Amino acid sequence: MTTTTDQLEQVMAAAAAAAPVWARSTAAERASWLRAAADALDAAADELVPIADRETRLGETRLRGEVGRTTGQLRLFASVVEEGSYLEIIVDDADATAVPPRPELRRMLVPVGPVAVFSASNFPFAFSVAGGDTASALASGAPVVVKAHSGHPELSRRTAEIVAAALEAAGAPAGSLQLVEGREAGNALVQHPAIKAAGFTGSLSGGRALFDLASGRPDPIPFYGELGSVNPVVVTPAAVAARGAELAAGLTGSFTLGVGQFCTKPGVVFVPADAGFEASVAALVPGTTGGPLLTDRITAAFPDGIAHLEADPSVEVIANGTAPDGGAAPIVLATDAAAVTARPETLLEECFGPVTLLVRYSSEDELNAALRVVPGSLTATLHSEPGDDVTGILELLQARAGRVLFAGWPTGVAVTWSQQHGGPWPATTSLHTSVGATAIRRFLRPVAYQSAPQHLLPAPLRDEALPSLPHRRNNTLHLP
CATH class of the missing domain: 3.40.605.10 (Aldehyde Dehydrogenase; Chain A, domain 1)
Structure with a gap:
């Protein structure tokens, strides 16, 4: 009509x-x-x-x-x-x-x-x-x-x-x-x-x-x-050491919630290289189940978005979940911070559906360089420990998001007086x-x-x- x-x-x-x-x-x-x-x-x-x-x-x-x-x-x-x-x-x-x-x-x-x-x-x-x-x-x-x-x-x-x-x-x-x-x-x-x-x-x-x-x-x-919003997440080495399994479970639950069709889905997660976090996530994702997406247009766009990311030479598949016939299966991809810094237009494009991209970093300088090219988002999340000096990371994250989380995961938006659901372009206008x-x-x-x-x-x-x-x-x- x-x-x-x-x-x-x-x-x-x-x-x-x-x-x-x-x-x-x-x-x-x-x-x-x-x-x-x-x-x-x-x-x-x-x-x-x-x-x-x-x-x-x-x-x-x-x-x-x-x-x-x-x-x-x-x-x-x-x-x-x-x-x-x-x-x-x-x-x-x-x-x-x-x-x-x-x-x-x-x-x-x-x-x-x-x-x-x-x-x-x-x-x-x-x-x-x-x-x-x-x-x-x-x-x-x-x-x-x-x-x-x-x-x-x-x-x-x-x-x-x-x-x-x-x-x-x-x-x-x-x-x-x-x-x-x-x-x-x-x-x-x-x-x-x-x-x-x-x-x-x-x-x-x-x-x-x-x-x-x-x-x-x-x-x-x-x-x-x-x-659009990729909702960056930063996990520090100390946070992985203290509660890596808990964080892996939280991420897996968040990016697959609602078959990944939340505007606050954590789409890009910066993780310390060789800290074991990838393995923890990879062990959980095969037990997840996707499902049908909202519309035929979204259904057709999801595999195209995955293919666009996988076409980058730095990207590899870490783990796959399962899905009913015709549904979208959860998938975790990984790349490195240097690739993100070099090709943000490819690696930081929102992909609507149950997918997240892990970005390995080996130093704070490498992490910060990648964070500087992250586009405006609705949310940014920082998982750190009390002993971490995260002042520089926090400044970069809050410059790119309207809501900054220090615990939990961004999916779920409380309807309150203090809520801010908006961020710099392209998250909002x-x-x-x-x-x-x-x-x-x-x-x-x-x-x-x-x-x-x-x-x-x-x-x-x-x-x-x-x-x-x-x-x-x-x-x-x-x-x-």
Whole structure:
């Protein structure tokens, strides 16, 4: 099913009409709308999960957990709206004695307007129609138009129907959440003058194409794309000596989780040469089982990605797992740091699926040279021991990632106030997170009101509202 030009115009007219209602909504109203959507999705889980499993083959257990994550995100953003600090309210009272004299200024963040959201294939609930981009955009006070992912069209339609109906039943305007389908409709959506920002999770090529369209508009708009990430890991010699078997098991579990289809999969792991870590991993991988990948396109791309890596003369296969007929089998490859430094465009290209590349290093200088060519990533992980001097390594890692781990593995992203799910290009196209409470900041813009009468100010900026909201007044922070 493809959305026609006429249908898209109808969708955009409804979104434009809904935008002022969302922008004027009170915190209590907006929070109630978000919770209504969450309740409706929870109530429909028994219907939606089988559809999702049929289209994505991710399994009931994983998908039910993802429904919970999705509804939890909606409820988190309801609490964000009620708490109010996201508005970043600042008041400077007039001061005739200042040099120069200062007028009264009141500043806050306001919604940008209708937002386009492009669904991801690998999280059919949490990064799809009602996922984090949609939840944060609605929380900001913006209606949303979702471009459905072709990998789960039936689920996308049904989810959109359920959420749109729940929003309207709770009092939100018609046009609050709508769906379009087809590549042409997606391209037209990000270029439509009614759209004021876009969120995207997907491939580097697809995201870059949409980013260019958004930037090339007569009125360019912010495009918040999550694209590609190799998520580097560094393991020190002391860490291998202290807990090598534990680390090998953790890596094996992480890169095979979800058949390697997590955006935070550890794709490149720097390990000390001749420390025995490779052997520990090689002993575990034959006992792992892969499975079917999400779409035919991803299925076809996986062996091509492996072949691209294996074509480099430095690369060797360390171990293989197994997979059902037609599925992707886990595989571990190995190379050396000098090869990575020389050919990063070949060896550091993301390969979506159950594969990881071990990179042997013989000295810290060799490791650091290789780390300097690692592209921007969502995460970076450092496994070291208390006696290690890792200051230089840490500086290189944190320059390349939005989240730095010192224990555990990067697969698994907590939805919290403090989360940062984003990193330097090509991980994302911006400095913002797409997961967690501060994701709302993407769809807000600041406006300052100078010498405005109280009755013409937005309600949160009026004196009567300030005591109940976090705000800064005359350089002093006030909490309710």
